[in-house]
Amino acid sequence: MSVEVERKFLCNADTLKTLEEIGAVCVGQRQFQDQYFDTPVFDLTLNDMWLRKRKGCWELKCPTTAVNGTEETSGEQSKAAALCSRYKEITNLPDIQLRVKEVIKEDVDSETTEKISSQEDESWLGIMNLVCFAEFTTVRRSFTLEEEGVQIDLDQADFGYHVGEIEVLIPEGGDVQSALEKIERTAQKLGLTGHQRVEGKMHIYLKRNRPEHYEKLLSAHVL
Ligand code: V4E
Numbered sequence: 001m002s003v004e005v006e007r008k009f010l011c012n013a014d015t016l017k018t019l020e021e022i023g024a025v026c027v028g029q030r031q032f033q034d035q036y037f038d039t040p041v042f043d044l045t046l047n048d049m050w051l052r053k054r055k056g057c058w059e060l061k062c063p064t065t066a067v068n069g070t071e072e073t074s075g076e077q078s079k080a081a082a083l084c085s086r087y088k089e090i091t092n093l094p095d096i097q098l099r100v101k102e103v104i105k106e107d108v109d110s111e112t113t114e115k116i117s118s119q120e121d122e123s124w125l126g127i128m129n130l131v132c133f134a135e136f137t138t139v140r141r142s143f144t145l146e147e148e149g150v151q152i153d154l155d156q157a158d159f160g161y162h163v164g165e166i167e168v169l170i171p172e173g174g175d176v177q178s179a180l181e182k183i184e185r186t187a188q189k190l191g192l193t194g195h196q197r198v199e200g201k202m203h204i205y206l207k208r209n210r211p212e213h214y215e216k217l218l219s220a221h222v223l
Pocket of ligand 1: 008050061085087165197198199200201202203222223
């Protein structure tokens with residue numbers, strides 16, 4: 001299991017030029033479709049849990065709990081950290097099903113979930129009352145900064161939203177503080193000056209396409 005620490009940023013006409021100037025290396029462009037799932041009463045997303053299928057693989061993003069001794073200490077550090085999000089990424093399907101089962105209110109016996117952990121068999125979605133609430137395609141250009149262990153993604157979603165993210169992956173229980181510092185140094189190199197959190201693709205998608213779901217998440221302070 002890994003933890004993704006990331007900061008989103010708004011792209012502009014100079015972003016590509018700046019990436020080149022700071023020595024970022026383009027490691028490729030790919031396109032993928034994401035489908036996100038939740039119960040009709042939003043049990044998962046109201047708990048800030050994001051279940052998705054991308055390129056035939058399941059992923060669950062869950063909030064992390066703070067790790068002792070590795071959290072930011074100064075005012076400036078906490079301001080920078082507030083612009084970042086941290087999520088645990090679970091990619092093993094039986095682990096995903098277990099975690100989902102803990103959160104949803106459906107009564108699903110363990111024998112049932114044991115039988116349905118193949119990537120192709122999607123009957124577990126119906127059993128757990130999960131339906132697709134968002135579906136969109138992203139074209140992503142990825143860049144690395146070799147010396148920093150940092151990845152920078154420029155995403156263009158098919159509903160007309162362009163967003164960048166600076167991302168560091170660490171093992172669970174790894175050094176969050178060091179990941180935050182890498183992100184902050186990269187943000188400075190990119191000349192990012194804003195102190196506002198930038199909205200992700202899902203934020204814009206829900207606002208435009210699922211207003212009821214969007215309002216529920218805003219009220220619950222998930223978005
Ligand atoms: C965690 C989350 C969502 C799931 C999608 O996460 P995100 O990182 O935005 O998508 P993407 O396509 O870049 O995934 P990757 O390829 O990096 O794995 S949707 C909403 N959230 C919560 C959330 C939040 N509250 N604030 C911010 C800035 N981002 C995400």
